[in-house]
Amino acid sequence: MSYLTLDGVSHYYFSKKQYTESLHNISFSVKRNEFVALLGPSGCGKSTLLSMISGMLQPAEGEILINNEKIEISDLEIGYMLQQDYLFPWKTIIDNVLLGPQIRKRQTSDLKQRAIALLEEVGLENVADKYPSELSGGMRQRAALIRTLITEPEILLLDEPFSALDFQTKLKLEVLVSDLLKAYQKTAILVTHDIGEAISMSDRIILMSSNPGAIAKIYDVPVELRDESPFLARKHPKYGRLFDKIWADLDQQKHTVKPIEENAYERS
Numbered sequence: 001m002s003y004l005t006l007d008g009v010s011h012y013y014f015s016k017k018q019y020t021e022s023l024h025n026i027s028f029s030v031k032r033n034e035f036v037a038l039l040g041p042s043g044c045g046k047s048t049l050l051s052m053i054s055g056m057l058q059p060a061e062g063e064i065l066i067n068n069e070k071i072e073i074s075d076l077e078i079g080y081m082l083q084q085d086y087l088f089p090w091k092t093i094i095d096n097v098l099l100g101p102q103i104r105k106r107q108t109s110d111l112k113q114r115a116i117a118l119l120e121e122v123g124l125e126n127v128a129d130k131y132p133s134e135l136s137g138g139m140r141q142r143a144a145l146i147r148t149l150i151t152e153p154e155i156l157l158l159d160e161p162f163s164a165l166d167f168q169t170k171l172k173l174e175v176l177v178s179d180l181l182k183a184y185q186k187t188a189i190l191v192t193h194d195i196g197e198a199i200s201m202s203d204r205i206i207l208m209s210s211n212p213g214a215i216a217k218i219y220d221v222p223v224e225l226r227d228e229s230p231f232l233a234r235k236h237p238k239y240g241r242l243f244d245k246i247w248a249d250l251d252q253q254k255h256t257v258k259p260i261e262e263n264a265y266e267r268s
């Protein structure tokens with residue numbers, strides 16, 4: 001049963017002199033609690049697609065449905081995690097985390113306890129009263145994740161959240177985020193340029209082509225990889241095979257502009 005459905009979605013950017021079709025006839029579904037990764041060449045429209053799912057941009061054609069119904073996306077609680085943590089530097093970590101519910105006037109008596117418990121899950125309980133400038137990049141991203149999770153989002157949109165981190169921190173965070181999203185049963189869409197990250201974290205991978213952005217292929221990540229943590233999944237023989245396949249397909253997208261294929265769905 002599909003939870004989030006994009007049905008024939010297209011989008012254009014307009015300037016004074018011209019318009020650009022950024023996305024063309026995008027159709028796919030995401031199941032509840034599923035983790036889907038979007039991969040594709042630079043400029044193929046991945047961030048635009050996330051902005052449409054978040055409700056910040058509207059489709060020019062097509063529809064975005066939740067449980068097969070057209071609803072106001074603004075009625076949904078959507079969590080966004082970006083490459084930059086966007087923590088307020090003048091607020092402590094705990095105050096940054098509490099800000100979302102406070103703005104939405106969703107303060108409950110146990111909110112602070114919940115925030116501390118979540119910070120504990122990512123090893124930040126001892127820095128709750130520190131300021132973002134006193135934390136490392138990886139710690140700040142963990143704080144940003146908790147700030148997002150405390151609002152109990154129905155859908156989590158992750159736009160290259162690990163790309164500014166060093167490799168070791170990035171791997172550790174991939175494991176942490178993956179475990180937390182599974183534990184809290186979140187539906188998530190990750191935009192990344194990193195094939196390894198896409199394979200090791202997600203249930204399915206959508207490969208996009210560009211000019212205009214369209215779906216080129218969809219891969220199911222083998223269950224053996226999905227059952228492993230992102231770190232161990234990278235050591236599985238099926239990881240290398242899927243990596244090579246996506247690498248070759250991604251390379252194709254850079255050289256050809258293909259219209260959407262009738263039979264674009266491919267199981268690995």
Ligand SMILES: Nc1ncnc2c1ncn2[C@@H]1O[C@H](COP(=O)(O)OP(=O)(O)OP(=O)(O)O)[C@@H](O)[C@H]1O
Nearest residue numbers: 013014020022040041042043044045046047048049
């Ligand atoms: N505000 C804007 N006005 C006009 N064109 C835009 C705007 N934002 C993006 N575009 C264009 O739309 C297309 C898709 O951009 P988008 O940022 O969604 O791609 P992307 O796949 O996320 O790129 P990257 O991987 O480099 O972050 C690009 O051709 C881009 O130049």
